[in-house]
Amino acid sequence: PAGRRWRRWSPPARPEPVTAVDRRIAVALGEDGRMPLAELARRAGTSVATVGRRVRRLVGSGQFVLRCSLARPLTGWPVSVVYFASVPAEHLDAATASLRTLPELRLCTVTAGPHNLILDVWLRGVPEVHTLEAHLVQELAHLRFRVEDRVMVLRTEKNVGRVLDRRGRSLRAVPMELPEALT
Template sequence: MDTQIEQDTRNTQGTQRTHTLDELDLAIVHGLQIQPRVPWVRLGEVLEVDAVTVARRWERMVRAGVAWVDGYLSPGHDEGVYAQIEIDMDGRLSEDTIGRLARDPQVLSLKQTSGGRDLLAIVGAADLDGLARLTGDRVSQLPGVRAVRSHVITAAPFEGASWRLRSLTRRQRAALTVERPSLPAESLRPLDRQIALALGIDGRMPLTELAAAVGASAATVRRRLHVLTGTGRLSLRCALARPLTGFPVSVVYFGSVPAQHLDETVSALRTLPGLRMCSITAGAHNLVLDIWLPTLSEVHTTEALLNSRLAHLDLRITERAVVLRTVKHVGRVLDRRGHSVGSAPLNYWDA
């Protein structure tokens, strides 16, 4: 995995020009947010553009690192244990330590933040003992790390795969929307994890290539993809570099709400336009919200809105942290512009 990251980094170094996207580019991204593996012919029909043009535009965005599709096992449905971990450094951020965390297959996301911690990460492990070993034996022993605090995620009712641009018309959105079948839950298979790992590198990997990558027949992989997406176990998302979304500011709010009000609070939070992830945790804060905003000035107005709108549910925002830099986003390693330079997908089961 290091080789993939290093190669992609070399390909982007020295290319600091700003990439601009036009309306068609944004429409393609929006279409892939709705149906990440939609055939180019179908997307072209909806957008009334030739499929070759759509594919060429997408390839250009991928090469520039401004957009990508990847897959991962959803924290809300996976059989593993996930946690938000706060990492305090000893007064100086080590780029070596940050790089090692970004390449770590048990680290799903990594942010450098303001406030009461230097780094905030989402990590995965097979069980609670695996989480203890990850934080106590590995992360805490990295150069410059002074303290690590873990907040186990008990549920993730909202995550970034649900976030959408607003580039398509109602008719276009309806044409691309496919009802997810309601399938009974079943245990994850080793093959399912290998599929998620391969799609973490390229979520639009053609079925024949995906089958070859995981060592199974195309028919079997197609069937397992149907089950994984139908049960919500596998999340596929089309991501766009945050500076290009119109929401360049990312803020993490730490809040607390009485346990009996959690479900109603989550339902109310779904209407927030910039909400990227909502985690329910077992810790000092039982609610962690990742929200994207248009400007820094909205950090406090958004908090005021949350407090006033949800006052009847006794929500209290106890702390907030502005994201200074996103180092890794759902298995995707980013440069300082928020552009993809490689992938290190989640893989805690081989740890």
């Protein structure tokens, strides 16, 4: 388009490398995200001050992302559906900006391939599977948004490093392994 200014692409700034202490912190927090700093320091083999400083740096840089997950069946949104959709590349930003406003949306991933959008949504009931799909297709028609496929998730066995029971509650942590290659 006339007047559009192109910026030269450059890779994002490389964050500070993840250290062995950082990996031990990540593994411990993966088991219990509410772990007191003193216990976290003991598990990481360092001081409370160092653990506090490392956690602040890792979270602040985006290398660590804190997340709280809910037992989906107990939320009032018991139906989980994954939609595989597509939209032309020139409309991806507009489509994701619009999708971001959906209260049902848990995750929107932009990928390469025939389905360049993957939407994970929680719904109140099975009839909403098609109602939401029709709404999305209608509201995003100007962006040539299409739902190519959909899958209803019958049961989630594991989520965010936790093995779940039938009601979606955590039974135990699955120890995280961070390979040396990530440093």
